[in-house]
Amino acid sequence: MKRIVSIVMLVALMVFSTLAFVQNASAEEAKMVGTISKIEMSADKKSATAILKDTKSGEEVTIIITDEQTLDKFMDKRIVEGDEIRCKYEKVDGKNNSKIFKKTAGC
């Protein structure tokens, strides 16, 4: 019995990991330049969502931000709605997790 459970687990794990792999492969890292149309801080201030409007396509993308430095920039308004952002994000389970979230800048 124990053995069967573990085999089932193993198969389940394999299926799961293949799925996970497929999902990752089909939705790897993406990047965009967009204008912020909305910033929303979570209640615990440990994350935020920002809606970026792609400057090329006009498409709206919702990004989740969790890094402390960017969150701080939202709170003291170093980054505000209307700012143009260069963003790199990872799609995981249909969510877009920010890896890099910087204001665009010339020299």
Added chain:
Amino acid sequence: MSGKIVAILVGCSLLAATVQAKDHPGKEYVLKNGYQGPKTCETCHPGKAREFLGTVHWKHASKVDHVDNINPNEEHGMKDRIYTMCNGNDIVNNLKEVPPNALGKTKFTGCNTCHPGDHTSDVGSTGPQAEQAIDCLICHSSKYDFSKRKAVKDKDGKVVMTQDRSTEAAANIGRPTIKNCMICHEAAGGGAMIKRGFSMAKDAEVHVTKGIICIDCHQVKNHKFPTGRDPNNWAHDGIYMTCVGECHSAKPHSDADYNRHTATIACQTCHIPKTGGAFSKDFTKWEKQSNGFYEPSTLKREVNETAPVYAWYNLTVSNTPHFIGPKGSRTDGKSKIYPFKIFQGKAYFNKKDGQLLSMDFAPPIANGDTLAGVASAARILGIKDYEPVPGWQTIYFGSNHQVTPKNKALNCANCHALNGVLNFKELGYSSKEVERLTNPELYFEKLLKLQQENE
């Protein structure tokens, strides 16, 4: 010894913490009377505004006497220098609105956005109006609302920088935090961590982890900021600093083998093994962005991703049109080996005199026309006789921040193994000496013992 260092470090950070914790004694006054700019502060801190006008942070310049080929009686800095990290200066890139791009959009641009004035009182201005224009709160407030600090046109069409002068911001005064400093320092060179590829995040730097911030190391007195000898940080307030001082001695290790090296090798060489940010830019060709604006083409890496270049440095600087970097040698008795971030930039040089030309960024930002930028800069500077030809410049930047955890500092084998980080030959050692310096005899026993201890 190491216990003592820890005690000092803890002491430094405790000091920082206690000072920050208490409320500013002027708070009640500000809440009651509101904030009218520096004169409010000066009811209790007389003379501070006038004092500030004399510093590098206001003037973006100072006399410079350690750099070749400049007049030591004139003042230089971001105000007037030209190099290829940013191919202009405060004069040719004075804050302005760029012409509309192909999509009809415009924006404001200028080097002096990183100046704590209001642009009407600009870099190096003096007098009572300038005193009252200083943005004291950008450095001293913990409640600054940065959406209130931006370039706008006033009612006469003049471009000005606005400030947060709210009572809320002025009521929350203290010693500047890392964030206050990073408002300008993070984005130097055209974007976050471009010029200086270091992070001052809590988990990235050993001092910051312990609560030590910029101004615990840079001990500012009367708004004079101590600085080091980065070959591309010319302007200074007359006070120099190194890693050795109040917190560290020149022989800080319990291990004599390391202490023996500090006479010839700078602390940074072993303790800051990586650098990062931009390593090359092309100002002759700008890239079009999806928003219709152009940016100088830039090759860059993330922070702490680039191996530095090591060179002897005697704290004086070679400055020619194609090279700005350290002078020094193994034999001059004054040099040590320092780590540098090497950077190469392409821009236009004047064929007539070989000098590097500067560029007004407004035209190329709008339409990518870099020669129009050169022409505009030449007009502003009154240069008539020039013929622009593209060329490269090599610059060395000091790598002086983001001290790595001590178990990642360079150890014996990192340098003395055959594939070590130092190129002994290029550093001036003879073949015979190189043989000796790369002989495992130097470190084998020691590292073996360390390995046994750690296993």
